[in-house]
Amino acid sequence: MANIWVVVQTRAEGIHPMALETLVAGQALAAELGGSASAVVLGDGVMDRSGELSSWELSAVHVIEHEALAAYTPGAYIGALSAAIGSEAPDYVLFPHTYQSVEYVPRLAYSVNGAMVPEATAFRVEEGAVIWRRPAYGGKLQADVRASGSPVLVSVQSGAYSASDRREGNAPVAALAVSTEIIADREILGVEEVAGEHVDLSAAERVVSAGRGVGGEDKMGVIHDLAAALGAVVGASRPVIDSGWLPRDCQIGSSGQTVSPELYVAAGISGAIQHLVGMKGSQVVVAINKDRSAPIFGVANYGIVGDLHEVIPALIEAIEEAKAG
Amino acid sequence: MKIAVCIKQVPDTEARLRVRSDGLGVDEEDLPFVINESDGYALEEALMIAEKTGGDVVVFSLGSERVREALRKALALGATRAVHLDDVAFAGGDAMATARALAAAIDGEEFDLVLTGSQSDDAGYGSTGSIVAGHLGWPHAWLVMGVEVEDGESSARVTREMESGVNEVLRLALPAVIEVQAGINQPRYASLKGIMQAKRKEIAGKSASDLGLSENEVGAAGSRLETLAVFFPESGETAEIFEGDPAESARRLVEKLQKEARVL
Ligand SMILES: Cc1cc2nc3c(=O)[nH]c(=O)nc-3n(C[C@H](O)[C@H](O)[C@H](O)COP(=O)(O)OP(=O)(O)OC[C@H]3O[C@@H](n4cnc5c(N)ncnc54)[C@H](O)[C@@H]3O)c2cc1C
Numbered sequence: 148m149a150n151i152w153v154v155v156q157t158r159a160e161g162i163h164p165m166a167l168e169t170l171v172a173g174q175a176l177a178a179e180l181g182g183s184a185s186a187v188v189l190g191d192g193v194m195d196r197s198g199e200l201s202s203w204e205l206s207a208v209h210v211i212e213h214e215a216l217a218a219y220t221p222g223a224y225i226g227a228l229s230a231a232i233g234s235e236a237p238d239y240v241l242f243p244h245t246y247q248s249v250e251y252v253p254r255l256a257y258s259v260n261g262a263m264v265p266e267a268t269a270f271r272v273e274e275g276a277v278i279w280r281r282p283a284y285g286g287k288l289q290a291d292v293r294a295s296g297s298p299v300l301v302s303v304q305s306g307a308y309s310a311s312d313r314r315e316g317n318a319p320v321a322a323l324a325v326s327t328e329i330i331a332d333r334e335i336l337g338v339e340e341v342a343g344e345h346v347d348l349s350a351a352e353r354v355v356s357a358g359r360g361v362g363g364e365d366k367m368g369v370i371h372d373l374a375a376a377l378g379a380v381v382g383a384s385r386p387v388i389d390s391g392w393l394p395r396d397c398q399i400g401s402s403g404q405t406v407s408p409e410l411y412v413a414a415g416i417s418g419a420i421q422h423l424v425g426m427k428g429s430q431v432v433v434a435i436n437k438d439r440s441a442p443i444f445g446v447a448n449y450g451i452v453g454d455l456h457e458v459i460p461a462l463i464e465a466i467e468e469a470k471a472g
Numbered sequence: 473m474k475i476a477v478c479i480k481q482v483p484d485t486e487a488r489l490r491v492r493s494d495g496l497g498v499d500e501e502d503l504p505f506v507i508n509e510s511d512g513y514a515l516e517e518a519l520m521i522a523e524k525t526g527g528d529v530v531v532f533s534l535g536s537e538r539v540r541e542a543l544r545k546a547l548a549l550g551a552t553r554a555v556h557l558d559d560v561a562f563a564g565g566d567a568m569a570t571a572r573a574l575a576a577a578i579d580g581e582e583f584d585l586v587l588t589g590s591q592s593d594d595a596g597y598g599s600t601g602s603i604v605a606g607h608l609g610w611p612h613a614w615l616v617m618g619v620e621v622e623d624g625e626s627s628a629r630v631t632r633e634m635e636s637g638v639n640e641v642l643r644l645a646l647p648a649v650i651e652v653q654a655g656i657n658q659p660r661y662a663s664l665k666g667i668m669q670a671k672r673k674e675i676a677g678k679s680a681s682d683l684g685l686s687e688n689e690v691g692a693a694g695s696r697l698e699t700l701a702v703f704f705p706e707s708g709e710t711a712e713i714f715e716g717d718p719a720e721s722a723r724r725l726v727e728k729l730q731k732e733a734r735v736l
Contacts, residue, residue, distance in 0.1 A: 221602075221611070221612065221613075222611065245635070246614075246615055246633065246634055246635055249598045249599075249614060249615075250602065250612075250613070250614035250615070251602070253567060253597070253598070253599030253600075253602045253603050253606075254602040254603055254605060254606040254612070256568070256599075256603075257568065257571070257603045257606035257607070258606055261696070262568070262696030262697060263566075263567065263568065263597075263599055263696070263697075264697065265567075265596070265597045265598055265599055266596065266598075278700060282596065283594065283595055283596055283702065284483075284485075284489060284498070284593070284594055284596070285485065285593060285596065286705075287489060287704075288489060288491070288498070288702050288703065288704060288705075289702070289703055289704070289705050290699055290701070290702045291699070291700045291701045291702075292697045292698060292699050292700065293697070293698050293700055294696055294697055294698075295696050295697075295698070296696055332611040332644075332645075333611055333613070333642045333643065333644050334642060334643040335640065335641075335642050336629070336641040336642055336643055337640075337641050338634075338638055338639065338640050338641070339631070339638070339639050339641060340637065340638060340639075341637045341638065341639055353735075359485070359486075360486075377736075385654065385655065386509075386654070388655065389654045389655035391658065401635055401636075402633050402634075402635065402636070402637065403637060404637065405636070409735050410729070410733075410735040410736075417485075430735070431729070431733045431735050433725065433729070434711065438488065439713075439715070440704055442705060444711045444713065445705060445710075445711075446710075447710070447711040448710060448711060448712070448733065449711060449712050449713075449714075449725055449728055449729070449733075450711040450712070450713040450714070451713070451714050451715075451718070451721045451722070451725060452713060452714070452715040452721075453715070453718050453721065454718075457718040458718045458721065458722060461718040461719045461721070461722035461723075462722040462725065462726070464719070464722070465719075465722040465723045465725070465726040466726055466736070468723075468726075469726050469727075469730060469736060
């Protein structure tokens with residue numbers, strides 16, 4: 148009987164949406180392995196918030212309350228969770244693959260002498276062994292991996308499971324005492340807005356987005372020209388911003404802006420998950436990429452395979468003709 | 473300050489990948505290799521901190537003979553010397569095994585700071601730096617977009633990226649491990665002088681036994697993850713794709729956007 152834990156990340160507004168997806172992954176794993184799933188919530192004064200989980204099919208909602216857990220720090224989270232994992236010995240511990248988890252979970256795996264599976268998007272069970280699927284090479288490839296030993300710590304990627312697939316039930320909520328000193332290992336000084344986040348792309352109806360494939364700041368002209376022809380605003384993937392070809396406000400993705408236009412044109416963008424989360428609400432997606440196997444074609448409605456420096460001028464011409472005719 | 477930087481050599485993100493015939497990895501023959509993107513930013517940050525505070529940058533990399541190119545490049549950019557974790561026993565390791573070896577090599581000297589990239593462009597575990605921190609027992613921060621060593625050099629003010637365009641500012645006691653995110657700075661180019669000087673700089677090779685590690689603690693034997701298969705995603709794709717002549721593709725796309733999608 149497998150004992151599965153899901154560590155539920157909370158934030159000021161409540162439970163992190165990716166944590167709900169991860170709970171569904173935990174329920175699915177429990178069903179598949181024949182076992183039980185429970186939730187673990189950490190914090191200070193989070194008992195109330197945990198009540199929300201009592202309508203889920205879970206064997207328990209464990210609440211670890213401690214004043215040192217009021218704000219997240221890796222030291223405190225690792226201290227509390229490694230003590231809890233040490234005393235309760237779960238076989239699998241699932242986490243949402245958030246920026247917070249990526250920071251502390253691998254180190255937690257080290258401290259509980261466990262295995263770490265980062266960024267799982269699916270699993271299957273073969274002869275009692277769980278095989279996890281995860282992306283590699285920025286999503287260009289997929290890998291199937293198997294972890295040995297116990298516990299196995301897994302971070303579950305956004306969008307892999309849907310919170311609406313949850314099984315309902317009646318879970319008891321109870322405090323879980325941890326018998327260790329919990330120590331924060333960083334001083335939090337504050338939060339700041341990223342400079343230049345003032346161009347709001349979220350309301351744009353058409354977006355033309357440039358990727359690293361454009362090839363240089365001096366070659367960005369085609370992107371601006373296409374945007375002008377379409378009456379679109381210009382966005383970009385992260386490497387374009389990091390290289391200084393466009394200002395930071397133009398970045399679309401998990402660490403940039405979220406857009407939901409009618410038309411999204413991705414030119415020279417491979418389609419890494421961190422980019423996709425920023426544009427998946429687009430109605431019609433057009434991808435222009437010279438690599439037929441680029442993952443962006445998996446989310447596009449239309450695609451042109453080719454060199455964007457040849458395709459875009461032709462596209463502008465075709466748009467002008469269509470407008471005229 | 474004495475700063476260690478861990479760099480990984482990975483296939484260029486522009487390279488056309490082929491899956492190896494055994495299906496367990498990519499075919500490395502003729503593949504162009506470069507320093508992992510975020511590691512390059514980590515190296516630049518280390519060089520800038522060392523210039524400001526006075527000190528040395530020592531680069532570490534684990535891998536085959538080929539990674540010496542990446543180390544040589546780091547030396548040309550300004551690192552003082554390099555350590556190559558060079559042993560067939562290191563091959564095929566996951567983040568746990570790789571971090572164990574790197575931490576053992578770093579622990580042999582007294583560093584004030586360890587900088588790594590936040591994620592590799594190949595395996596993408598995003599884990600190695602924080603596990604190194606675990607081994608060393610130092611505080612760490614991931615996805616760092618700013619580092620300022622504070623007066624007295626006993627702490628650093630660190631800016632860390634969070635989701636959706638917000639940064640968190642925190643203070644870490646030194647020594648610490650800092651995992652740098654791409655975009656933190658503008659990496660420099662190697663000068664001709666730097667390239668010439670790099671030829672005389674030391675690259676020390678270290679085997680598992682040099683680091684006091686047994687062969688089953690490192691590489692595939694010391695790993696908790698086993699890769700069973702690597703493959704291109706099944707194209708459950710929805711896209712209607714045009715290939716061939718750009719003008720013809722463009723014309724057909726515009727027609728679709730007008731008549732079918734009705735967005736033009
Ligand atoms: C924590 C974290 C947060 C991140 N946040 C973001 C984010 O908010 N937004 C974001 O975008 N990324 C983000 N990233 C980076 C992300 O993982 C990818 O590295 C990035 O999205 C890749 O950008 P790209 O597609 O432009 O470049 P690449 O992956 O290098 O792809 C370039 C593409 O261009 C194609 N190409 C090349 N030349 C041509 C040509 N002449 N014509 C046509 N096609 C061509 C290539 O085939 C390739 O598919 C983040 C990463 C991390 C670790």
